[in-house]
Amino acid sequence: MNTPPAKTPDLRADAAWVVFQILEHGKSSRDCLNTVQLRHAPKDRAWLQEMSMGVLRQLPQLQLWMRQLLDKPLKGNKKIVEHLIMLGLYQLAFSRVSAHAAVAETVNATQALKAPGLKGLVNAVLRNFQRQELSQQRSEDPRIQAGLPKWLYKMLVADYPEHHQTITQAMNTVAPIWLRINRLKVSREEYLQALAQVNVKAEAAPHHPDAVILHTRTDIPGLPGFDEGWFAVQDGAAQLAAPYLQPAPHERVLDCCAAPGGKTGHLLERQPDLAHLLALDFDAQRLARVSENMQRLQHQVTIQQGDASMPESWWDGQLFDRILLDAPCSATGVIRRHPDIRWLRNKADIEQLVLLQATIVEALWPTLKPGGTLLYATCSVLRAENTDQMRKFLARHADASLQPLTDAETPECPGRQILPGEQQMDGFYYCRLIKSHNTEPRLQSE
Numbered sequence: 001m002n003t004p005p006a007k008t009p010d011l012r013a014d015a016a017w018v019v020f021q022i023l024e025h026g027k028s029s030r031d032c033l034n035t036v037q038l039r040h041a042p043k044d045r046a047w048l049q050e051m052s053m054g055v056l057r058q059l060p061q062l063q064l065w066m067r068q069l070l071d072k073p074l075k076g077n078k079k080i081v082e083h084l085i086m087l088g089l090y091q092l093a094f095s096r097v098s099a100h101a102a103v104a105e106t107v108n109a110t111q112a113l114k115a116p117g118l119k120g121l122v123n124a125v126l127r128n129f130q131r132q133e134l135s136q137q138r139s140e141d142p143r144i145q146a147g148l149p150k151w152l153y154k155m156l157v158a159d160y161p162e163h164h165q166t167i168t169q170a171m172n173t174v175a176p177i178w179l180r181i182n183r184l185k186v187s188r189e190e191y192l193q194a195l196a197q198v199n200v201k202a203e204a205a206p207h208h209p210d211a212v213i214l215h216t217r218t219d220i221p222g223l224p225g226f227d228e229g230w231f232a233v234q235d236g237a238a239q240l241a242a243p244y245l246q247p248a249p250h251e252r253v254l255d256c257c258a259a260p261g262g263k264t265g266h267l268l269e270r271q272p273d274l275a276h277l278l279a280l281d282f283d284a285q286r287l288a289r290v291s292e293n294m295q296r297l298q299h300q301v302t303i304q305q306g307d308a309s310m311p312e313s314w315w316d317g318q319l320f321d322r323i324l325l326d327a328p329c330s331a332t333g334v335i336r337r338h339p340d341i342r343w344l345r346n347k348a349d350i351e352q353l354v355l356l357q358a359t360i361v362e363a364l365w366p367t368l369k370p371g372g373t374l375l376y377a378t379c380s381v382l383r384a385e386n387t388d389q390m391r392k393f394l395a396r397h398a399d400a401s402l403q404p405l406t407d408a409e410t411p412e413c414p415g416r417q418i419l420p421g422e423q424q425m426d427g428f429y430y431c432r433l434i435k436s437h438n439t440e441p442r443l444q445s446e
């Protein structure tokens, strides 16, 4: 990770740096924000995040305005100033920052970006934007209004001819914070009372027995019972995995692609009497976070590093009763939480991911007991990763059948697709498969 622009932290220079790192160097927003946020006071950290993520949500419109206002693109080490200009435009067009502060402070940030020679240019661009009242001139192109790259917009239109507009609107809203209450430690009612005592507004989520939705944005580690493991932060859609898998006492369960362990913790809270729970992931750094999270929640679990597509390298040969496969995916269902995802992925990545998901589910199927359950999950809204993936799997395996999660499912259209915003949840997909006792594969091509 490159170092932030100036020794003396400047809020706007740091926000421009975050956007620059994501768009020009393909870094994740989490890493970039972690690098600069601690340089600022808590209230400014929230501002930094809101502004830099806002620029990513409105990027196509901001780029359009910038091209109208700049004679020629800035190159080399001046490129970061384009990102500062977009931050200035964002403040003027989309935020409640006063126009005076937006212009003056954005112009001043050129100093921290070591580009004082471009002060005049930034000032002229922002003042022309105001003078020409460009914020009133928004593109009528629905793709630009949706704030998405062309490839993703096209895929959503093809997958959801009737609902794509609702989906893209939901992708540009700010997601609520959901907590999962560890009911081995505290009841949901007790926890709501504990929150009320520290003036944090929250509600019990109506369709999720373990969930609380916060109405006050707050510092999570400062909430009651954090160190004691009374809760974990987890979206409502992700909280469906454990009830959908429904592990029974004394079963052997594989939590595949487990890191950072969000669903691992919930499986153990729902069923503390498992014979064995193996949390597998191939990313050692992310696995370290599984350990930390399980320690805080006080759960016992076997953690193993391994490639899910090669069970021969980690499997002990004992069949699993249940498998949760939380497959690597495009994460297009969680774009409202991570606006950078839309700019970090491309169409070729989706094709690669679809292949990887198919390879992993194929490799895991022989490790499941006849009569066992496999729950396939992604935080994607793309059909290629979800219904298409599972439809093809069912067609390839005569010993696989669908155990529906909704009334609408058929083998041609398997699984439950949750769209972002539905019951306040992230976009997610679940499909539950049962393995029959007849394990002969069907001799039939698709």
Ligand SMILES: C[S@@+](CC[C@H](N)C(=O)[O-])C[C@H]1O[C@@H](n2cnc3c(N)ncnc32)[C@H](O)[C@@H]1O
Binding pocket: 238, 256, 257, 258, 259, 260, 261, 262, 263, 264, 280, 281, 282, 283, 286, 306, 307, 308, 309, 326, 327, 328, 329
């Ligand atoms: C969607 S995340 C899992 C989230 C996790 N289940 C939770 O609830 O916190 C997908 C995970 O798949 C892991 N992964 C990707 N490819 C893998 C592979 N071939 N074998 C094992 N894990 C893999 C990634 O490291 C990542 O942690």
